[in-house]
Amino acid sequence: xxxxxxxxxxxxxxxxxxxxxxxxxxxxxxxxxxxxxxxxxxxxxxxxxxxxxxxxxxxxxxxxxxxxxxxxxxxxxxxxxxxxxxxxxxxxxxxxxxxxxxxxxxxxxxxxxxxxxxxxxxxxxxxxxxxxxxxxxxxxxxxxxxxxxxxxxxxxxxxxxxxxxxxxxxxxxxxxxxxxxxxxxxxxxxxxxxxxxxxxxxxxxxxxxxxxxxxxxxxxxxxxxxxxxxxxxxxxxxxxxxxxxxxxxxxxxxxxxxxxxxxxxxxxxxxxxxxxxxxxxxxxxxxxxxxxxxxxxxxxxxxxxxxxxxxxxxxxxxxxxxxxxxxxxxxxxxxxxxxxxxxxxxxxxxxxxxxxxxxxxxxxxxxxxxxxxxxxxxxxxxxx
Numbered sequence: 001x002x003x004x005x006x007x008x009x010x011x012x013x014x015x016x017x018x019x020x021x022x023x024x025x026x027x028x029x030x031x032x033x034x035x036x037x038x039x040x041x042x043x044x045x046x047x048x049x050x051x052x053x054x055x056x057x058x059x060x061x062x063x064x065x066x067x068x069x070x071x072x073x074x075x076x077x078x079x080x081x082x083x084x085x086x087x088x089x090x091x092x093x094x095x096x097x098x099x100x101x102x103x104x105x106x107x108x109x110x111x112x113x114x115x116x117x118x119x120x121x122x123x124x125x126x127x128x129x130x131x132x133x134x135x136x137x138x139x140x141x142x143x144x145x146x147x148x149x150x151x152x153x154x155x156x157x158x159x160x161x162x163x164x165x166x167x168x169x170x171x172x173x174x175x176x177x178x179x180x181x182x183x184x185x186x187x188x189x190x191x192x193x194x195x196x197x198x199x200x201x202x203x204x205x206x207x208x209x210x211x212x213x214x215x216x217x218x219x220x221x222x223x224x225x226x227x228x229x230x231x232x233x234x235x236x237x238x239x240x241x242x243x244x245x246x247x248x249x250x251x252x253x254x255x256x257x258x259x260x261x262x263x264x265x266x267x268x269x270x271x272x273x274x275x276x277x278x279x280x281x282x283x284x285x286x287x288x289x290x291x292x293x294x295x296x297x298x299x300x301x302x303x304x305x306x307x308x309x310x311x312x313x314x315x316x317x318x319x320x321x322x323x324x325x326x327x328x329x330x331x332x333x334x335x336x337x338x339x340x341x342x343x344x345x346x347x348x349x350x351x352x353x354x355x356x357x358x359x360x361x362x363x364x365x366x367x368x369x370x371x372x373x374x375x376x377x378x379x380x381x382x383x384x
Contacts, residue, residue, distance in 0.1 A: 005081040007316045009367050011045075013067045016074045016094060016152055019205040022067040025075065026051040027108060032373065033077060033091040035112070036362035037216060037327050038184050038191050040177070042111040043093060045075070050104040059104070068098050068108060075110045076196055076206055077367075081316075087203065090322055090365060092196035094152075113152070113194030113208050117177035120147040127166045135160025135190045135214070138183060143210050147176045158212040160190045166284035167254065174283055182282045187293030191216045193327065217328020221357060223319045225311055225374065226334040228346050230318040232371075236349050237308045245305035246278030249298045251291035254283045262295035264303040278302065301379045309333060309358060309376035321363050321372065330359050333376060 011027040014020060027045040034041040052059040067073060073095045080087035093110025100106035123146055127133040139158045148154070166183070168174060183189050192212040199205040225231050239245065247264035267273040280298040285291050311333075319325055337353030338345045345351045364373040 005083050005316070007079050007081050007320075010078045010080070012076050012078060013073050013095070014076055014206050016072055019153075019199060019207055021204050021206065022073065023062055023064065024055065025064075025068070025108075026055070027075065029367065032364035032366040032371075034362070034364050035091065035193075035327060036375070037193055038181065039362070040112050040114040040118070042096070042109065042115070043091075045108040045110070047106040047108060048104050049100070049106055064106070065098060065100060068095055070095050070097055074113075074206070074208075075108060078203075086201065087198070088322055089196040089198065089206065092194075092206070092208070113154070113196070113210075114177060114192070116152050117143065117147055117180060118175050120151065120176045122146050122168045122170065122172075122174045122176055122179045124170045125166075125168045127164050129163045129165045131163075133163055135162050135164060135183060135212075138164060138166060139180065139190060139192075139210075139212050142176050142179050142183075152208060154194070154208050154210040157209050158190070160212065160214050162186075162188050162214070165287050165290050167286045168284055172254075172283065179284060182284050185280070185282055185294060185297060186285070186290060187297040188214060189297065190214055191328065215328070217326055217330070217359070219330045221330060221332050223325040223329065223331045224334060225313065225319065225331060226336065227311075228336065229334075230313050232312040232314070234309060234311045234347075234349075237310070238305050239308065240276070240305035243278075244302060246276045246302045247273055247299070247304075248275045248277045249280055249295045249302065250277075251280045251282070251285070251293075251295035251298070253281075253285040253287065253291045255286050257286060257288055257291055259288060259292040259295045262292075262299040264299065267304065273304075303379075307378040309378075310364075311374050311376065313372050313374065315365065315367065315370040315372040318372065321365070321374070325360060325374070327360055327362050330357050331374070331376070332356070333358050 011025040013022045013025050027047050030044045049059045075093050076089050077091040078087050079090050095110050097109035136158045144156050190212040195209045199207050247267050249262045251259035280294050282294050335347045335350040335354040358376045360374050361377040362375045
C-alpha cells in the first residue's frame with residue numbers, strides 16, 4: 001500500500017449565497033459524512049462552543065449563531081494533507097437546523113447542496129424533442145432558471161445531448177429535485193452531483209457547482225482496492241427488495257400513458273426467477289417513447305437486483321476520494337485467494353479469490369475512526 005501524508009480536517013461556516021468564509025466551527029459529525037451520486041445526504045453535528053478557547057478565541061466574542069443561520073449559511077469540511085500546499089472540500093452541507101442555549105453545547109444539521117433543489121419548484125415548460133431540447137438544456141432551465149432566481153448561485157457544468165419529450169406543469173408543484181431525478185431515470189438520463197470547491201488559492205470563498213453528465217466519472221482503471229491490502233474489510237450485498245429488484249417493468253407517464261413491459265425474459269422463463277413486477281413513474285414523460293425508455297432503463301438497473309460493495313479502507317493511507325478516485329469512476333476490486341504457503345483464503349465471501357471492475361457511486365467518510373468507505377455498485381453481475 002502506498003504511503004500517503006496524513007490528513008487533517010476542519011469545518012467552516014460560509015455564507016450560502018456568496019460563498020464567503022465566516023468562522024471556523026469545532027464541529028463533530030455524529031456519523032460518517034456521506035456522498036452519493038444523484039442523491040442528497042444529511043448529517044448532524046455537535047459543537048462545544050467552549051472549544052473556541054482552544055483555538056485562541058473567546059466564544060463570547062464571536063457571532064456563532066449569526067454565522068450558522070439555517071439556509072443563510074453552509075458548513076464545509078476542509079481537508080489538508082501534511083506537507084501539501086492547498087486543501088480541498090470533500091463534503092459540504094446547507095445548514096438547515098441550529099440549536100443552542102445556556103450551556104456550551106450546540107447542534108447543527110446540514111444537507112448536501114442538492115437539497116436546495118427540493119425547496120424550489122418547476123415552472124410550466126414543454127419540450128418536444130426538437131433540436132436543442134437536450135438534457136443539458138432542460139437541466140439549465142430547471143437548475144439555472146427555476147432554482148436560480150434568487151437562489152444559491154450554483155455554477156452550472158452540465159452536458160447531455162439526448163433529445164427529450166418532457167412536459168412540466170407549474171400547477172403540479174413538482175420540485176426541481178423531483179424533475180432532475182425524473183430526468184435522470186430516463187434511458188441515458190443524466191447523473192448529477194453538487195461539488196464544493198475553493199474559488200481561488202486564497203481559500204476565502206467557496207463555490208457550489210451543479211455537475212451533470214450522461215455518465216459521471218471515468219471508465220479507465222486508475223485505482224485498485226485489494227483485500228487484504230488497502231481494504232481492511234468489506235461487505236458484498238445483493239438487494240432484490242422493492243425499488244431495487246424487478247424483472248417485469250412498465251413505465252408510466254404523467255398523463256397515464258404506459259409502456260409495454262420491459263422484461264428479463266431469460267430469467268423468468270429459464271433462469272428460475274418468478275416474475276417480479278414494478279411500475280416506474282416519471283411525471284415529465286408524456287409519450288410512449290419516453291416511458292418505454294424509462295422502463296428499459298429501470299430494467300437494466302433492477303433486473304437481477306442491485307449489488308452494493310462497501311469497503312472499509314484507511315481514510316488517508318489508502319487511495320483517496322477526490323485525489324486518486326472520484327465518485328462515478330470505475331475501479332478494480334481484487335480479493336486474493338489462499339497463498340502459496342497454504343494459509344486459508346482471507347475472505348469467506350470469495351474463498352477462491354475474486355477480481356472485477358466495478359463502479360464507485362459514493363463514499364462514507366468517518367473522520368473520527370479514520371475510515372473511508374467507498375461504495376461500489378453494480379446493477380447486475382453473476383457474482384462468484
